[in-house]
Amino acid sequence: IRSLAELATPTDRVCVLNILGNESRTVTPISHAYSGGNVVFGTAPGKQGKVLETPLGNVPVYDNVREGLDAGHTFNVGVVYLPPSAVRDGVIELVRVNPECKKIIILTEKVPVHDSRIIRSRARLRKVDVFGANCLGIADAWNHIRIGGALGGDKPEETLKKGSVAIYSNSGNFTTTIASYLMAAGWGTTTSISSGKDVYIHFAPVEFTYALDNDARSKAAVMYIEPGGYYEQNLKLNKPLVACVVGRWKSKLTRAVGHAGAMGGSGDNAEAKEKWFQDLLQVDGIYTPENPICTTRGALVTNIAHIPEALTAVMKLHGVEPDFAPQGDLTLKPWFGNTQGLPVPPELDLPLVDPIQPYKDQIAELSKQVGAIFPREAMKDRSGSSLMDPKTQVTKVSGVSVLDAAGYPLESNYCLALLHEHNDANDNALLNTAIACDVNLHGNPLIDLVDTVRAAGNSPNTVLSTACAAIGPNTINNARIAADTFMELFGHSGLMQGDHSDFNIANIETSPEQIKHLVTDTPDPKAEAMLAGLAARGAKSVFIDYLKSLGQHPTADAVLAAITTSIAWNALMRKKITRTTARNLPWYARLMSVIIGAAVGSDKHQKDSFCGVANIDLINKWSATEIAYLALLGETPTPEKLFPFQVLLGLIISNGPGTISAQGAKGAVSADGPETPERVQINKAMIGFMTHTGYSHGGNGYEGIQFLIERFANTDLQDAGKANHGIDLATMSKEYALAFGAEKKARKSVGDAVRNIPGINHPIFKGQLVNKDPREVYLSELFAKRGEFNIFHAFYSSLVQALYDNGITANVFCVNIDAVIAALLLKLLWPRYRSGDFSEAALESAAFTAFLFGRTVGCAGEIDDHTNRGRNMDTRTAASKCSFVS
Known part of the structure; x- marks a missing residue:
């Protein structure tokens, strides 16, 4: 050629x-x-x-x-x-x-x-x-010919405009990009060559420059060059050239990335090639808009966006103007933009432009969609809700570490799991009212059933499963329909915040069919109590305001839906959650109420009070965290006692999708068929979580409590929070370590299994002499900053050191989260246990139930995530992975 x-x-x-x-x-x-x-x-x-x-x-x-x-x-x-x-x-x-x-x-x-x-x-x-x-082949804009690959894309006639510039590019896709950039500056092309970037380039730059010199149509050329190879060294060229050399970052790699030949030997990296072209073009630097270095021979750039400007500058030195009027420009033209309400400098706050067709119509249609739609995929052992770091054993829920979640109350973490972000004080006021209204089960046959199940000797998770079974779809459908109605009425109204008290609700038009799902002719006492509670808390909600404006009596289901839709609205409008999540939120709220309420017997559920606290006070003042404390420990919490309880619940909300409890929840959703999300029974999935906990997973916190009681049974300890307790923990730890070592040796000698010490047998971080559970470290530091002491936690720390010091263990074991749970709960209950007010059985139940309260949050997130992302029966195990044991 x-x-x-x-x-x-x-x-x-x-x-x-x-x-x-x-x-x-x-x-x-x-x-x-x-x-x-x-x-x-x-x-x-x-x-x-x-x-x-x-x-x-x-x-x-x-x-x-x-x-x-x-x-x-x-x-x-x-x-x-x-x-x-x-x-x-x-x-x-x-x-x-x-x-x-x-x-x-x-x-x-x-x-x-x-x-x-x-x-x-x-x-x-x-x-x-x-x-x-x-490579992607060859294209000639003069001849209207394309041979080989996809130069010019699906519509080459739009990009390959007849002109005077030849293109030679190691990158096929950038060949098209450069042609379109040149067109924006008024330059068309002659022949465009995608050279390819295998190690062996057959049509090399030296062959290109020879053919370029003999092409009367081409007045100049653009070359896009990547690292690797010596093809560009010592080139000879008689026409102006703009060379774009890229890939400085590739010099740090040890293997080829992108193109097989994009990483060479010595002396052929990007910096070397820049020097070759500087010598060829007789320039002493790189062309940028701020520093336009060029000669009649050409210019060197390292950013393809600078190619058109550099070419124009070079050709101007030759007295040559562009081939045609510029067609567009290279300024950024965003179709979408959202500053998330943050103050953004003008130079970063780019103006939006109308999308080109057909995308304009497609985007307009998409903008009518309320909420997100996630792609469905098999979600076995996968989650969009939680992730545990296998190295640190610390889990994140909706991107927030459980260590950080421990600083938030139960109700706020519930929102985190379901809405993917922590809520504000107004949302907490709304959710606390909703939960408080349904926690008292007086007069509900459910509480008698729960009593029967508890009396039969069942574990707390089985008891609470019974309670969840009673909160089936028919009990919540009216609230879900009301939530759907709110989304239909306000979805395209321009409302972005559910607590926007200045929003003009007069423009919302409601049909008689919609109204019947929201109000009734007669007062609903429960609805009135909820509305009074919201007013007492100063909670704001556009949807509550709208209900009040209808001139009739809102139903309790409509008020519940108004509360949850208000909480969900911002996330829904920003497409962080789906409509399915928003319509199911009343169900999640009621399940949390019933789980807390069913944790105590019917004798605690009186007509006007729950656990001795007036219903009106619960509805008007109490948080879900305080109510959970009340149900679990049977006393009104002080701030000093509530904080460690809140921390405890926050730390145990999740341990990732691989835990047995999460697997139970996900399996239940998978079995219902999440591809038809309206058929997924949220309460049944919650039962799946509950039934996949037990005395080893969830209830083992009590083993730690029992262990601590045995250790401190013969002491005169009165206050577990007193640092000046007078007990020699080092001696106590050493005595137990030696006794445990002797027992371990004796059991091994006769082939018996060695008994583990509750709370310190896992996790062990391989290769470390001293092992620390990050969650336990976080708690230790947190309470130390607050000046709070826990003798049981201190004993555990002393014990793991004594086991190592006396040769019982090869390294210093972790004090894990189960030990922390045991130490926290026992500290809270120690005075009442010593006085006989709280039995060992009650302690065991409290430890297990505390785990269930916290883990309800994380498993709710897994249920919602699997409902929105999963496929039908996707948690099955392939037959090829199953085996028979005889």
């Missing part, structure tokens, strides 16, 4: 190898149509007689090249889409059976260097020019 004008001509006829492959099936019809029908036939072994459909008619397919020639077809250009191992044989076939073949374009990536050398040798013997490999 002597000139670029000879690369892609109207007389070229093309044969495509592997024409029915995935890439060719998409690209070849476009190239064929753009070029006026230049593909004569293709090959695909075993598919003779088939055709490739194109806009200009069908292209016949043969088993091999010989059959196509025997059928009377002729061609002079071969295009290769074969796999790497077959490229060499494909090229040899083209040149062997067709003496008329003069050009071959190889699109395949990572062709072996050995094969590339053979290809080069055979092609030179036959006087065949080869392009590639790993």
Whole structure:
């Protein structure tokens, strides 16, 4: 080839190898149509007689090249889409059976260097020019011809405008990008070449510059160059050139990334190539808009966005103007923008522009969608709600570490799990009112059933499962319908915050059918109590205001839906949650109420009070965290006692999707079929979580309490929070460590299993002499800052050291989260236990129930996540992974 004008001509006829492959099936019809029908036939072994459909008619397919020639077809250009191992044989076939073949374009990536050398040798013997490999072919805007890959994209005529600039690019996609950038500045193209960037580049820069000099159409050139290889060294060029050298970052890599040849040996990195072009172009630096260094020979850039400006500057030195008027510009034109209410500097707050069609109409339609829609996929052992770091054992829920979640109350963490962000004080006031209204189960047959199950000797999780079973779909459907109604009424109203008290609700038009889901003719005492509670707390809600404006009596279900929709609204409008989450939120709120309420017997549920506290006080003042404390410990919490309880619940909300409890919740959703989310029974999924806890997972906190009681049984300890307690913890720890060591040795000698010490047997971080559970470390530091002491926690810390010091363990074990739970709860209950007011059975139940309260939060998040993302029955285990044990 002597000139670029000879690369892609109207007389070229093309044969495509592997024409029915995935890439060719998409690209070849476009190239064929753009070029006026230049593909004569293709090959695909075993598919003779088939055709490739194109806009200009069908292209016949043969088993091999010989059959196509025997059928009377002729061609002079071969295009290769074969796999790497077959490229060499494909090229040899083209040149062997067709003496008329003069050009071959190889699109395949990572062709072996050995094969590339053979290809080069055979092609030179036959006087065949080869392009590639790993390229997107050639395009000529003057001739309206494209051969090979997808230069110019799906509509090459829009990008490949006739002009005076030739392009040579190591990157196929950037060949198109550069052409479009040049067009924006008024420059069109002659021939565009995607050279490829395999280790072996067949049509190298030296061949390009020779053909460029002999092309009368091309007044200048642009070259896009990546690291690796010495092809650009010592080039000779007689026309202006803008060279874009990229990839400085690749010098830090140890393997090729992106292109097989984009990482070379020594002296061919990006910095070296920049120096080559500086010498060639006689420039002493890199062209930037701020520092426009250029000569009549050209300019060097490292940012493709600077190419058009640099080219214009260089050509101006030659007195040459652009080929046509600029078509657009390279300024950013965002279709979407949201500053999230943050103050943004003007230079960053870019103005939005109207999208081009057909995207404008599609985006307009999409903007009508209320809430997010997540792609569905198999969610077994996967979660969009929680993630445990396997190294630190610390879990994040909705991106928030449980260590941070421990600083928030139960009600706020419940919102975190379901809405993917912590809420504000107003949301807490709303949710606390809703939970408080349903916690007293007096007069509800449910509480008698729960008593019966508890009296039968069942564990707390089984008792609370019974309570959840009673909160089925029929008990919450009216509230969910009301939530749907609020979303229909306000979804396109412009309301962004549920507590926007200044929002004009007068413009909301409600049909009689919608109204009947919200109000009734007679007062609803429960609704009135909730409204009074909201007023007492000063809670704000547009939806509550709207209910009041209807002139009738809101139903309790409508008030509950108004509360939860107000809490969910901001996340819903920002598409952080789905409509399904928002409509199910009343169900989650009621389940939390019933789980807390059912934790105590019916004797605590009186007509006007719960656990001795007036209903009206609970509704008007108490938080969900305080009510949970009341139910669990039977006393009104002081701030000093409430804080460690809150911390405890926050730390145990989740341990990731792999825990047994989370697996139970996810399995229950999977079994219902989340692809039909309205059929997923949230209460049944909550039962799945409950039934997948037990005395080893959840209830083992009591083992720690029992262990501590045994250790301190013979002491005169009165106050577990007193640092000046007078007990020699070091001696106590050493005595137990020695006794445990002796027992361990005796058991091993007779083959018995060694008994673990509750709270310190796991986790062990491999290779560390001193092991620390990050959650326990966090708590220790937190309470130390607050000046709070816990003798039981201190004993555990002393014990793990004594076990190591006396040779019982090979390293210092962790004091894990189960020990922390035990120490926290026992500290709170120690005075009442000593006085006989709290039995050991009550302690066991309290430890287990505390775990259930906290883990309800995380499992609610898993249930909601799996409902929105999962597929039907996706938690099944493949038969191939199951085994039989005889």
